[in-house]
Amino acid sequence: MSPDTPEQLLIIDDDEMFCHVMQRALSRRGFEVLTASDADEALSLARRSTPQLATLDLKLEHSSGLKLLPELLALAPECRVVVLTGYSSIATAVEAIKLGAINYLCKPADADEILAAFGRDGGDPDIDIADNPPSINRITWEHIQKVLQENDGNISATARALGMHRRTLQRKLQKRPVRR
Incomplete structure (x- = not known):
């Protein structure tokens, strides 16, 4: 990729409004943004364009982001994937990382949080530990x-x-x- 060519970022989410808002925000930050609302569309775009970055909704309307993740990485092995979800759990976070995601964010997440997640390669030993155990x-x-x-x-x-x-x-x- 030449220095003049913007990085391609694929947003995979069935929430049309979220895709629209993120597409605008990330385009303003210099990315070429593609959007897909389901697994088939995402895989088709990945075959044609091989994105460098992708956000992947964990719970798509007709499929699971966890099932899509290995297929996406098979088509674009260098793609850095951040999983986004409104249905976070420890089990899905662990599985997403095991399956190749570089990070896992809970929604709502804004463009700056998503870009920061792409930039983090390792864990943060200084992250705050909750004072109270979970309910x-x-x-x-x-x-x-x-x-x-x-x-x-x-x-x-x-x-x-x-x-x-x-x-x-x-x-x-x-x-x-x-x-x-």
Whole structure:
């Protein structure tokens, strides 16, 4: 890539407004921004353009960002991927990093936070450690997410593993994650 060619940044998110806002903000910062609203569109763009950077929503409407991540990196191995989510959990953060993401951010995240995440290559030993342990509701949410991940997103199998009715689990999953 020549010094005059802007870096390509692919935004993969099913939230149309988020994509529009980020596209404008990142374009102003000198990036060539591509957007995709689903896995198929993202893979098609990655085949054609091989982006250097990508943001990937963890929970796409018809698929999981965790399932898309290895496919995206197979097409663009040098791409630095930051996973974004409004449904954060320890289990999905660990899996995203194991699958090749360089960072994991909770939404809402602005353009500056996203660019800072691309720039961080290592961990931060000075990060603040919470004074209070997580609530029991947060621990429950984390456990459900871990078991769901272990069952490849299969709700019925997860409900069986947790000993709960499938509809009860679906109701719990529709709620926003519990704050710490």
